[in-house]
Amino acid sequence: MFRYQLLIEYLGTNYKGWQIQKKNKTIQGILQDKIRKLLKENITIVGSGRTDAGVHAIEQSAHFDLKNKLLNLDKFINSINHFLKNENITILKIRKRTSNFHSRFSAKKRVYKYFILNRTSSPVIEKNQVWHVRKKLDLDLMKLGAKKLVGTKDFSTFRASSCNAKSPIRTMDFVKLKSLNDKIEIHFKSQSFLQQQVRSMVGCLKYLGEKKLDLK
Structure with a gap:
């Protein structure tokens, strides 16, 4: 498996926080759905924390694992941000990480x-x-x-x-x-x-x- 870290920016006004909910629109839910559709893999997004409803983020960290290595990280950012064009969410950066990295537990502060x-x-x-x-x-x-x-x-x-x-x-x-x-x-x-x-x-x-x- 290949692990990738995302740095995410968003306006949380129209979202019910980070964590996926069955009936409400959330940051994690939107990101996970869009990345799954783009990469055709059943990935799971793991965030550095669970922001509350209405909270904005400048550089929130998250990660996901892939079976296949991404060959072009810049192309991925351009593509996923195109998928997110109707949302108040954008991906700032993507980085290849080792399996020891974890968005939540590796966060120092x-x-x-x-x-x-x-x-x-x-x-x-x-x-x-x-x-x-x-x-x-x-x-x-x-x-x-x-x-x-x-x-x-x-x-x-x-x-x-x-x-x-x-x-x-x-x-x-x-x-x-x-x-x-x-x-x-x-x-x-x-x-x-x-x-x-x-x-x-x-x-x-x-x-x-x-x-x-x-x-x-």
């Missing part, structure tokens, strides 16, 4: 970026890419809250009720906030995250910025 547009006027260009918050947020208070999320902790409070992770313990390498004009960027880095953990943490930081939560 994962980075999530969350954007808050903090102004009165509604967004137009970035409508599906930011969380619009009209009330002025206290960025300094949010930064203090972010520091409390860093380290190895039990993140049960921030996991979805449907999360099936064996342990709620995660290590946050950093949670950084920066502001440019009306946009607040929140960066999270960890080896792995719980289901809906990032969204829940952002929600808490937002409430903290609105002074609806006590920092203690």
